[in-house]
Amino acid sequence: DDNDRWLHQIPGSRELAATVSAMDGLDAYNELLHIDSDVTYTPRMSAAEQRARTELARSFEVAEQSRVVWPMPNTGMTVVTAVCDGYSSEIAEAWGETLPRAVFAFFDAKSLTVSLRRSPDCDFDLAHLAAQFGGGGHAAAAGCELTELRRRIAESLAATVAQAIAS
Numbered sequence: 088d089d090n091d092r093w094l095h096q097i098p099g100s101r102e103l104a105a106t107v108s109a110m111d112g113l114d115a116y117n118e119l120l121h122i123d124s125d126v127t128y129t130p131r132m133s134a135a136e137q138r139a140r141t142e143l144a145r146s147f148e149v150a151e152q153s154r155v156v157w158p159m160p161n162t163g164m165t166v167v168t169a170v171c172d173g174y175s176s177e178i179a180e181a182w183g184e185t186l187p188r189a190v191f192a193f194f195d196a197k198s199l200t201v202s203l204r205r206s207p208d209c210d211f212d213l214a215h216l217a218a219q220f221g222g223g224g225h226a227a228a229a230g231c232e233l234t235e236l237r238r239r240i241a242e243s244l245a246a247t248v249a250q251a252i253a254s
Contacts, residue, residue, distance in 0.1 A: 109142070110135040142172070142173060153169045168191075169191075183204075183206030189209060190203065190204075194240075201231050203224065204228055217229035
């Protein structure tokens with residue numbers, strides 16, 4: 088993520104990365120092979136860019152609705168958790184602008200994994216944290232699978248549905 092923050096300082100690089108990731112690998116490769124020096128988007132790239140914008144907005148919406156902020160006074164850090172639908176790095180970057188010394192843990196509904204990120208001023212080693220759960224990554228961005236979390240979600244859903252049926 089620290090590397091991505093540097094790369095994304097190039098105007099248009101963030102949008103191009105999202106556009107390419109929204110395309111099929113071979114389509115993206117072929118489109119990039121024929122792109123001009125002004126990086127003029129082809130019709131396929133424009134459609135992919137719109138899809139990426141829509142997906143990103145949806146993921147931000149889901150994350151905001153599920154956001155939990157957990158202050159940790161003894162450490163000076165804050166843990167922020169949420170459910171997202173992809174784009175965990177983008178959400179963490181946006182939230183990290185207003186939350187100092189924050190560790191973000193997102194349950195990604197797209198991959199069914201936990202994505203760990205940190206605010207730019209936080210030096211907590213996320214690779215070490217992820218390793219405690221059998222995952223990996225690097226200091227600023229890591230991830231893991233928490234299969235028991237999936238079970239807790241299903242149990243909560245069962246209780247909610249059962250309560251609605253009973254009432």
